[in-house]
Amino acid sequence: MNDISKLNNQARIVICGVKNSGKTTLITKLIPKFTSLGYKVATIKHDGHDFEADVEGTDSYKHKKAGAYGTAVFSKNKFMVVKEQKETDESQLIELFPEADLILLEGFKNSRYPKIEIIRENNSSKSVCNKDNLIAIASDINIENNIENLDINNKIIDLNNIDGIAEAIIQYIDGK
DSSP states (O other): OOTTTEETTEEEEEEEESTTSSHHHHHHHHHHHHHHTTOOEEEEEOOSSOOOOSOTTSHHHHHHHTTOSEEEEEOSSOEEEEEOOTTOOHHHHHTTOTTOSEEEEEOOTTSSSOEEEEEOTTTOSSOOSOOTTEEEEEEOSOHHHHHHHHOOOSEEEETTOHHHHHHHHHHHHTTO
């Protein structure tokens, strides 16, 4: 395993695929699986577009609209920071979760992180990610009829087999 996939006993795994492939859905199914196994999980999502980070009508939204380059809101148990910054990347955000055992990164298909790529029927027909450190393909495609169309040489797991996907990730993390 290379340095980018696991640092300070913290694993970083990408869930990637084309738009509308089900990345968020898969992550929201993996989180409870990993937390039930005792992992402390954080997520980081890449958004290819600029996004509105606060809800209209809140005080922090009003502060931002008034011209503040950054705002922070906190309570006893959580905080949220919105900051305008050029060239933000995931490594800066990873540093915010030092206590996490596992960080699931959504998107990042061209990264060097180890990844699970989603290929869905009627959505994508071939792998589009950087194949370096591709752990497995999660797919709902009938593999026997379509394997030549996928142009991959990796393990293929049924997209609905959350236990199987989690096991593939754990095996990768453990170096098996």
